[in-house]
Amino acid sequence: MEGITTRQQFTLNKILNEETISLDDLHKQLEISERTILREISSINKFLRKYHLSIYYDNNSSLIVSGNKEKIQELKESLSSVPLQWLINREQRQIIIACELLVNKEPVKASYYSNKFNVVLGSISLDLDGIAKWAVSKKLCLIRNRNIGIIIEGSEWNKRNALIDLIFKYRPYEELLAFLYEQKFDQNIKLLFNMIFGENITDLGRKILASVDLSQFDLNDIKYLKLFIQMLLAIKKEENKDEIHLPDKLKKDTMMLRDYKKIQNFNKILKENNVNLIEDELIYMWFNLTDYKSLFNKDDGSSYIDYEVISKEIIQGISSKINVSIENDKQLIKDLSQHFRRTFNALNLGLKVINPLTNEIEQHYSELFNVVNNVSRLVFSRYNLKIPKEEVGYITLHIDVALQRKQSLLKKLNVLIVCPSGIGSARILESKIKFIFPDIGNISIKALHHIDKYIEDREYDLILFTVPIKLAPEIKKVIVVSPFMIKEDIEKINEFILNLKVTNETNNDELIDMQLSTVTDNEYETANTIIKNLQVETTKANTIENLVDFVVDDIKNLGLIKDKEVLRNAILKREEKGNIVVQGTNVALLHTRIQELTVPFVGVYHVKEPIISQGIGFSKESVNTFLVMIARNEESNYILQFLGRISIALIENKEFIENLKSSNLIDIRKQLINIGNDEGELK
Incomplete structure (x- = not known):
């Protein structure tokens, strides 16, 4: 449309077609200042003069187009000839491109996106640069080949987690829910789903969900929306013959579970709608329906994580920082323990923690949010997990409830x-x-x-x-x-x-x-002993079992443990749970806690031939450097913080990772000393 920019067309289209839209609504959707929007409206009004129309505020402070009804209808028809994808902003365009690439089985050319979005190839190239950086953060790789085209490569598990992440990033989750429930919704959301999955599949998915009984599953709105997306993706992938494939043992174990039979009613409805999914896809959706409990909640006593201990550690750390004692709040300990069980499961699988209120929580509880973040990073890092802001937000709310409970009791x-x-x-x-x-x-x-x-x-x-x-x-x-x-x-x-x-x-x-009493000489001596006992070794071990044998022998020779088998079994039991790899680094963390140890141990072990190890979800990675950290069940807060800082460096500090891979005993020992000396606030 001549005489008006793409953004102005988008703005005018919104005002014409939305029943009520305010300046603030446009500010949120366009992500530009209200002053800029007012300038755009001024330009649009100049354009509208030839239609004898104008934009003004009504009594409810909503923006509306005023003038002859026939002229307004003529304008609508003129705008409707402009494809909606031409009117979206750059960030929305990047998300749609990334989503399409995640779903596509075959490469596509950049010119396809240039024509689709009506922008020059240079703009698409910049979009792809941003997508490439984002893909790396999701353990994926954007491949760009002038002759073949563009495609995202990586594990199907990581692709699907990344897709859900992008969709939730596209618009606020309450707007996504409005689209799912067919309430008043932003047409850009319809555009997103139609461009990723197609209109027919999207409508079919909504129809199936409306007809299936899911009352036996404990579904909140977020899980229901995720199920909708997963189902659309499964149908699309089945259409493309590009389904997910899960490990055989996992499938066998899952199909033997009594609760898994609950999915059969869902499968029946799918078949009635001519959707025939392989068992792997059904299991994948069932995991979401059940919070992935079957992967972690086994009744064999094999869980390596004591969630109550984690809760108490975090509560104690936060109490000491804010000078309010909430360590004895049994309700808080119980609530956090239950919450952490779900969170650790999700993070170990590489799933996105969704918290719609994260920004509001961080803004409203800024100081408490920072304290929770610092303390939680120390604890989560010991399990090779990087805590996301969304999870910090949830913990902050739990702590705030406990503080209000205590304040109420005091008042x-x-x-x-x-x-x-x-x-x-x-x-x-x-x-x-x-x-x-x-x-x-x-x-x-x-x-x-x-x-x-x-x-x-x-x-x-x-x-x-x-x-x-x-x-x-x-x-x-x-x-x-x-x-x-x-x-x-x-x-x-x-x-x-x-x-x-x-x-x-x-x-x-x-x-x-009393809790913050000066660190004792014994604690300082323990830290010094950890550094003194540091081992940096190279071994010919070609399996995890052989490597663990080598490590346990080292620890035995240092006189730190009497029974090697107890330690060996503890390390292997932790390794069986997966997620020991710091993804994309070829470095892994082997750790456990065992009371029989006389003093905590840290060691770095290089293997001559890489060992394939399990990372987040079901991904595999070649590892040539292993950081080994063994602590006792009962450890002082100072020592736990010292070990926690080492874990954080492993997850967040690229220089530390590179030094572990290439430096000698003396250099790594110096780094550990620096970590031990850094007792200030975490950055």
Whole structure:
């Protein structure tokens, strides 16, 4: 359309076709400032003069096009001839291109995208540069060949996880849900799904979901949306003969599970709609329906992770940073333990943690968010996991609930009123107390007999008598007041509440001080011993089992353990769970915790021939360098932080990884000393 830019066409199209759209709506969709949008609208209004139309605000602050209805309809028809994909912004175009490449079986030429989106090849080339960098972060590779075309290569598991990540990034999840439930939705979302899967498959997927009974599965909206995407992808892949293939043992074990039969009703509906999926695709969707529990929740006692211990470590670390003791909050420990079980499962499989409120949480709880991030990184890294912001957001909310719970307990006092003059007088006094003192919560009324029992009862923070009573001097929580609550009584109670708060805060600080007591000489000596015992070796081991034998012999020769088999079994049991590889580095982390160790151990082992090891999900990678870290079950906070910083360096510090692969004993020992000396805040 001449006389108007692509972005202006997009803006005009939105205003014409949306029932209500505000300046803020356009700001969010276009990702430009409101001032820029106003300039664009001014330019559009100049263009609209030839139609005798104009854009203005209605009484509800919505933008509308005003003028002759026939002219508005003429304008709509003119704009409808412009393909919607020509009007989307650059980021949306990149997401659609990346999604198509993830789904495509065959390479496509750059000119295809140039024509499709009505942009020059140079713009597509820049888009592909951005997609290439993004692909590396997802353990994928964008291949660009002038003769053959463009394709994304990598494991099917990683491709599918990346696709879901992109779709959730395209628009806010509530808008994606509106599209799924066929409510009022952004037409750009329809464009996304139609360009990735095709309109027929998208409509078929919605029809199947509407007809299948999923009540036996615990599905929230996010899991329901993920299932919709996975089903569309499965149908598309089946159409292209490009299905996912899972390990044979995994399929066999899954199909033997009693709960797996629940998927058969779903499969029946699929077949009724002429969708015939292979077993691998059904298992893949079933994993999402059941939170992947079957992969991790085996009842054989083989789990290498104690989620309660992890929860306590994180809570203790956060308590020490914020100077509030919440270590004894049983509800918090329970909630985090359950949450971490799901999170670790998801991260070990390379799945995206979806938290729609991440940005709001980070903004609203900025200081607490940073504390949670720093503490959690130390703990998660010991399990070769990099904690995403979305997970930090969830933990922050759990901690905030616990803090509010503690604050509520500290603010509201339990009070007992002892009033011999009758229940009527006591009720009047109760009403006055509730009105005057917001820090007082529950109020009980008792008679004078058995008063000794009430005084000794720790349930009451304060006891108010309306008659004089003789008590031992050490009893401070009893105050004699008038039934009419005179000024002097109010002052006495206010003073009591203030002193009680100060005492509670002092007790909390003392508790924190005890936890944050100066690092002992023994802890420093333990860290020095870890560095002194550092092993940097090269071995001919060609399997994980042979490598572990070599490592265990080293540890035995250092005199750190008596029973080699106990340590060997512990390391191998952890390795069987997978995700030991730092992906894309050819480096892996072998670690476990075992109480029989006399002191923690760190070693670096190079193998002459790479060993194929399991990474995130079901990916495999050749590994030639192994960092080995063994700790005891009961370890001091200082030592756990020291080992945690080493783990973080392994995941986040490329220079440290390269040094592990190529440096000698002296250089690596120097790096460990630097890590030990760095006791400041994590960056």
